[in-house]
Amino acid sequence: MSWQAHTLDLLLADFPWGYHRGQSAATEPLALGALALLGDGRLAEAMRACDLLAKIQAPDGSLGVTITEATPNWPTGWAVVAWAAADRAQPSDRVHAERLMSALRWIDSEPGQPMHAVPELGHDTTLTGWPWVAGTNAWIEPTALALLAYEAAGQAQRPRAQEAARILYERQMPHGGCNYGNTVVLGQELVPHVQPTGLVMLALARAADPHGNIERALKFLHASLGPDSAAASLCYGLFALTAHGQRPDAADRWLENAAGRTLAGDRSPYKLALLLLAAQGADSALLQVLQPPQTESPL
Amino acid sequence: MSRQLSRRAWLATTGAAFAGMIGFPLVKRLTARRETVFLAKNQRYDGDLTSTIRAGLLATGFQPKELRDKRVLLKPNLVEPLRKSPQLTTNPAIVLAAAEVFRGWGATVLVGEAPGHVRDTEMALIESGMQTALAATKVPFADLNYEEVGWVKNGGGLSPLDGFFFPRTVLEADLIVSLPKLKTHHWVGMTAAMKNLYGVIPGIKYGWPKNVLHHAGIPQTVLDINSSLPKTITIVDAILCMEGDGPIMGSAKPLGMVAVGTNVAAVDATLARVMGLNPHRISYLSLADGRIGPLSESLIEQRGESWETLHSPFQILDQPHLQELRAQPGEWVT
Numbered sequence: 001m002s003w004q005a006h007t008l009d010l011l012l013a014d015f016p017w018g019y020h021r022g023q024s025a026a027t028e029p030l031a032l033g034a035l036a037l038l039g040d041g042r043l044a045e046a047m048r049a050c051d052l053l054a055k056i057q058a059p060d061g062s063l064g065v066t067i068t069e070a071t072p073n074w075p076t077g078w079a080v081v082a083w084a085a086a087d088r089a090q091p092s093d094r095v096h097a098e099r100l101m102s103a104l105r106w107i108d109s110e111p112g113q114p115m116h117a118v119p120e121l122g123h124d125t126t127l128t129g130w131p132w133v134a135g136t137n138a139w140i141e142p143t144a145l146a147l148l149a150y151e152a153a154g155q156a157q158r159p160r161a162q163e164a165a166r167i168l169y170e171r172q173m174p175h176g177g178c179n180y181g182n183t184v185v186l187g188q189e190l191v192p193h194v195q196p197t198g199l200v201m202l203a204l205a206r207a208a209d210p211h212g213n214i215e216r217a218l219k220f221l222h223a224s225l226g227p228d229s230a231a232a233s234l235c236y237g238l239f240a241l242t243a244h245g246q247r248p249d250a251a252d253r254w255l256e257n258a259a260g261r262t263l264a265g266d267r268s269p270y271k272l273a274l275l276l277l278a279a280q281g282a283d284s285a286l287l288q289v290l291q292p293p294q295t296e297s298p299l
Numbered sequence: 300m301s302r303q304l305s306r307r308a309w310l311a312t313t314g315a316a317f318a319g320m321i322g323f324p325l326v327k328r329l330t331a332r333r334e335t336v337f338l339a340k341n342q343r344y345d346g347d348l349t350s351t352i353r354a355g356l357l358a359t360g361f362q363p364k365e366l367r368d369k370r371v372l373l374k375p376n377l378v379e380p381l382r383k384s385p386q387l388t389t390n391p392a393i394v395l396a397a398a399e400v401f402r403g404w405g406a407t408v409l410v411g412e413a414p415g416h417v418r419d420t421e422m423a424l425i426e427s428g429m430q431t432a433l434a435a436t437k438v439p440f441a442d443l444n445y446e447e448v449g450w451v452k453n454g455g456g457l458s459p460l461d462g463f464f465f466p467r468t469v470l471e472a473d474l475i476v477s478l479p480k481l482k483t484h485h486w487v488g489m490t491a492a493m494k495n496l497y498g499v500i501p502g503i504k505y506g507w508p509k510n511v512l513h514h515a516g517i518p519q520t521v522l523d524i525n526s527s528l529p530k531t532i533t534i535v536d537a538i539l540c541m542e543g544d545g546p547i548m549g550s551a552k553p554l555g556m557v558a559v560g561t562n563v564a565a566v567d568a569t570l571a572r573v574m575g576l577n578p579h580r581i582s583y584l585s586l587a588d589g590r591i592g593p594l595s596e597s598l599i600e601q602r603g604e605s606w607e608t609l610h611s612p613f614q615i616l617d618q619p620h621l622q623e624l625r626a627q628p629g630e631w632v633t
Contacts, residue, residue: 019445019503026445026503065503069448072504113514132506136514139506141418179379180416180507186485186616188548191381195419230422270445271421 003259004040004279007272010263011036012045016052017269018066026066027056029270031078036276038085038285050086053079054099061099061106072133073110076103077145084152085289104153107146108160112138122184129167140181140196143167147203152289156206165207168200169214176216177224192217194224198236205243205290218244231258235274242282243290255279334565334592335359337602338573339557340609342538348396348557352534355559356400358602361532367405369473372441373397375536376479376495379416379547380427386541386551389480391432393536393557397476398438411468413443413498415508416547420444441468444502455526457586458519460511463527464504474530475499477563481537481554481570483545483613487517488581488624490546491570492533492563493525493591500524518582525563525591532561535570542613556609564592565599572596575612577626 011017016025017033034049056063062073080103083096113136115125129138130146143164150161172178177192178200184190197217209215221237225248229237234254241247248254259275262268277284337355342348357363375389398408410433414423420442424430433440446466453462469475479495487494497509497520505511512520525531537556541549556573560566564587568578578584578594588594615621 020442023445023447066447069504072506074506131510132502133504133511136506136510139508139510141507185548186544186618188544190548191379193379193417193419193422195417195422228425230419230425232419233422 003256003263004276007259007263007276008036008040008042010267011269011272011276012042014267014269015045015048016067017049017273019270020266020268024066024068025052025056026270027053027063027075028065028078029273030056031075031082032273032277033269034082035085035285035289036273036280038089039277039280039283043089046086046089050082050096053082054096057099057103061102061104062110063103073106074130074132074142074145076107077142077149079103080107080149081152081286081289084154085285088289089285100153104149104155107149108158110134110146112136112143114138120186121182122189123171123182124167127167127170128163130164138167138181140168140171140178141199144196144199144203148290151203151206154292156292165204168204169207172200172213172217175220176213177220178217192220194221194229194233195236197221198233198238198240201240202236202243202290205240206292214244218246222246222248225254227254227257229254229258231262231271232274234258235271235278238278239286242278243287247281251281252279331589331593331595331598333598333600334562335560335600335602336562336566336569337559338569338604338606338609339559340555340604342555342557344390344392344538348392349399351557352393352396352559353400353403355534355557355603356532356561359559359561361561363404366401366474369406370471371401371406371408371474371476372468372472373401373408373410373476373478374495374499375410375412375427375429376490376498377412377414377423377427377429378498379414380423382426382428384551386482386539386549387480387547388427388429389478389536390538391428393478393534393538394429395432395436395438397478397534398436401476406474409439409441409468411441411443411466411499413466413501415498415502418444418502418507441466443468443499444507446501448501448504451527453523453527455519455523455590458515458523460515460520460523463524464501465499465528466501469499469528472529474532475528477531477533479533479535480541481535481556481558481574482541483543483549483574483615485544485546485616485618485621487521487583488576488615488621489567489571489574491535491558491567492560493521493567493583493587496524496528496531496563497521499528518586521583522586522590525587531563533563533566534559535566537570537573540613542615544616550614552611552613554609554611556604562592564588564594568592568594569599569601569606572606572626573609573611575610575626576615576624580624
């Protein structure tokens with residue numbers, strides 16, 4: 001039995017998925033799990049996860065972080081991606097279309113708190129973007145999740161999607177890659193990390209690269225990934241490199257190593273879903289749903 | 300009737316005001332509880348840290364018998380670990396030594412952290428060297444960023460936040476041991492025992508970074524979090540510290556020191572003096588004065604080494620908001 005088949009069995013046995021085994025169901029692991037199942041052709045099981053996401057959705061379209069915590073709502077973009085992928089798998093039904101558009105309308109209306117220009121910070125703090133928590137500043141990862149949602153829903157031309165792409169491109173470090181969202185503070189360039197860089201490069205998979213920011217970020221990912229990479233960072237890094245057509249030859253071996261460590265360790269459903277998705281490569285439902293649709297649907 | 304004050308009334312009024320100006324700090328000092336801080340010098344990560352920590356806790360009045368069958372949460376600083384910057388995070392040797400001490404006293408020990416700048420906690424454990432160390436000694440780890448949470452009323456009341464969501468492991472702990480790395484901090488001057496407890500706040504509810512706390516005021520929320528937690532003590536990794544552009548990008552500063560105390564404010568005030576900073580000018584310490592513990596030297600009993608013998612000013616950035624924290628030569632900082 002391959003590690004993927006074994007991992008899939010364990011993941012299915014642990015439904016509904018939280019970040020760690022035995023925890024309450026959480027939006028992000030549910031969406032990632034649904035995407036992993038779609039890529040494996042497990043449509044019925046994927047729909048079960050998508051339906052649970054629908055139960056988490058609030059009347060305003062947002063989804064809380066877990067089934068018990070109605071706020072904050074930063075994982076809402078993941079639900080959009082999962083629902084969009086599910087509807088592409090069953091285009092005749094499009095059962096998630098209404099809830100998807102409701103979530104996207106919430107994303108469209110959710111602003112980060114812009115700051116006045118701050119000379120100590122090297123990035124443009126006046127751009128709006130998306131926050132982790134309502135009423136706070138914009139950061140890299142929630143902004144990338146918003147852009148992924150627009151891309152998956154075929155709404156990448158909307159003004160706020162363009163704004164998200166601008167922010168993500170602008171917040172790359174001068175030497176490549178990004179962290180949580182600061183670039184230079186008090187004159188000092190900060191240190192990039194793999195997971196946020198991978199997520200952002202996935203979201204910018206179709207973006208232009210006039211200043212070489214994407215090229216430098218991908219170079220950083222290539223230099224950072226290896227057989228000992230932590231599971232989540234490895235998967236996000238591979239999402240990005242695969243989306244840009246630069247998947248490393250050793251990717252499958254690194255994933256098997258990481259899966260072995262995860263299965264022998266905490267067996268986090270969140271990490272197992274990520275590993276399965278990354279192993280599906282360019283054929284995964286995550287990467288497929290980010291391909292441009294035939295037509296844009298109205299918001 | 301004339302509204303002029305009589306001489307007696309004037310004397311009574313001005314006397315009360317004078318007493319208020321001069322007498323209140325005196326009364327506060329006379330009634331304030333004294334705390335004990337233990338400093339050990341010439342410490343090494345490959346040395347006998349278990350003995351140092353045990354001696355430090357006993358010297359500061361810690362009662363081991365109260366720990367039997369209790370849950371002790373060790374909280375190191377893993378904010379944004381980088382393998383090439385060991386001055387950034389608490390060294391695993393300190394964590395393991397503390398675990399051995401508390402286990403030896405009959406407690407159930409686990410390590411927990413909610414890294415503030417990175418979502419991948421496994422990466423943080425690998426980069427800091429903590430994963431290998433914990434696996435070898437079978438000390439369990441709690442990922443505080445993603446645990447189930449419970450709400451606790453704000454016990455400090457200085458920020459606008461009504462309360463805090465704490466991870467279940469934090470709520471269930473009988474004792475929290477702050478295990479910080481001693482570092483400069485480019486916004487608030489220094490980070491040690493009190494600021495390290497920002498790292499019990501779950502990212503899933505507050506973000507990466509925990510921007511909700513920044514909006515509510517860093518000094519105020521440092522105090523509020525410390526005031527809302529279960530009983531807290533501290534063991535500070537000041538063997539290899541960080542100076543300059545801390546808490547992430549600063550340089551290594553070897554100090555060879557371990558600090559221990561049952562009062563986090565008193566320990567931080569003492570460490571500020573070691574660093575050449577005036578604790579009364581560190582915003583969150585100033586708020587903690589008299590609320591969490593004392594800052595004044597006269598209220599802090601020194602055990603082990605005195606801070607004067609370990610005094611070694613840390614480099615700080617040439618920024619006005621940081622330079623004003625420096626203790627000046629001859630300044631009365633008590």
